[in-house]
Amino acid sequence: MSVAAAAHPEHEETQTPESSSLLALYTDTLSYIERLHRLLLDVVKDEFERLGVIDVNSVQALLLYNIGDNEVTAGELKSRGYYQGSNVSYNLKKLVEAGYISHERCAVDRRAVRISLTEKGREMRLIVTELWARHVETIEESKLISTEGFACLEDSMRLLERFWSDQIRYIY
DSSP states (O other): OOOOOHHHHGGGTTOHHHHHHHHHHHHHHHHHHHHHHHHHHHHHHHHHHHHOOOOOOOHHHHHHHHHTTTTTEEEHHTTTTTOOOSEEEEEEEEHHTSSSEEEEEEEOOOOOOEEEOHHHHHHHHHHHHHHHHHHHHHHHTTOOOOOHHHHHHHHHHHHHHHHHHHTTTTOO
């Protein structure tokens, strides 16, 4: 019996073979998303270990990568999708202390803090950019996933993201 059917036995009788199959695919996909995120962090961590980078962890490196050339407030980090975790203030504090991010109070709203990468932060971002470029080169050479395959994957992920966002807003 599936997790969903165990949690909602009334759905057991109404599930068609097709919806049961979709449920299995959906839950498998959720597991893949979780594993892929953890693997992504491990890939970045492994690269930093090879390079001897010890003052930035993989979550912080992805944050630097996602900020890029933008100047944003701490609140915008999550709303723009630059940061996925829950402890953004801790990571920002560590990155400021290590000299990767500069911060200053917003002139209009003194409560808001604008952040941007320092030169050191841009160098760290370049390391991640070069890692992605090597990955793309290997993927192309091995014909692992085509451009069309990635486009289809991105479209599917975007639709799933929109669906989940709508769930949070109680649209469905």
